[in-house]
Amino acid sequence: MDSCIGVEREIDKVLGKFDGIKGHADKTFEELIESVRSVKEELEHAIPESELNAVHNLILTPSLKRIKEVTSRLSNEHKEIHSSVSKVGRAIDKNFVSDLIDLNSEPTFETPERMRLLNEVVCEHFLRQGMLDIAEKLTQEARLDMPAEVKEPFIEINQILEALKHKELQPALRWAVVHREQLQAQHSSLEFRLHRLRFIELITGGVDRQQEALLYAKNFAPFAQEHAKELQVLMGSLLFIRQGLAHTPYSHLLDPINWLEICDIFTQDACALLGLSVESPLTVSISAGCTALPALLNIRQVMQQRQCSVVWTAKDELPIEVDLGMNRRYHSIFACPILRQQTSDSNPPMRLACGHAISKDSLNKLITGNKVKCPYCPVESTPAEAKQIRL
Ligand SMILES: [Zn+2]
Incomplete structure (x- = not known):
């Protein structure tokens, strides 16, 4: 987006200059043509084959001078606009690099199998975002085999999230109850937080809903131990049910951030439960690519200029360290x-x-006979005693 704005700014500059020049150039030309025409008329009155007289000189000299002045001014202005136009070209080159494919020596997405994988990733991304109709269309057009059991969890999660955004707790609560055991196993506080929000809703309903709120408090029983402190706060808030919580020490319970938090907690817990990453893999890949590519493009340019591109041959290794942030x-x-x-x-x-740990290649290089001497301590052992470390 920034790139588009950058280029647009340069284009606006050119158009502004162009309009300015066009505005006065037309007028100047007309005036010039008019003056040349009057000079011509004047000369036509002269006797044929005669020499220019003083009067003619008086008319011609300033006219020639003026023509020279105007044409040189216009040509300067033209040069200026030309430099602005080439600035646009440079801005496009700077902001839109089209030869990214050169960074990868392999034809990344050329085989049908890889194309299918890419389409599946894109489709999964749309399912995650709740854009079900687009995902469906892509499945048809790319002839993907997306079984219903792959799509259903995404559809369900999206429906629940949508309901939560409209402050409807029931779908999320039903889901949390069904998955209670798994949620507890991952120490999730989702169900408690959902009940908490419902309880706060009842309290804000005033005295009319007092009975209902008290009855609802039974739902907190399974969480009494783990969330004792928060439960005390909730029960304390009952004291202010008559006047409302707005101007009491319990006003934080009404903070709208609680509703934003519950959406995040639900997404995180549901994704963890389904074995999915919280963020879409496609989003992660693209944002990582956006961070890494400028640095890689720079290093490739430097390598080409110094004619040392052969250095970067390892396909699973980058020529420089790219920090994508924490x-x-x-x-x-x-x-x-x-x-x-x-x-x-x-x-x-x-x-x-x-x-001590070293790479397998180093280990192989250090073997002498059937022994390997640790380069650090230096204890001798057999290569067979070395064990692979899995990170
Ligand atoms: Zn050692």
């Missing part, structure tokens, strides 16, 4: 202290008998 760190990585390379599936980290 939010995008999902698992530990291990860089071999000997070869200074990040470990991979084919070159995993190995733990020697002494406890």
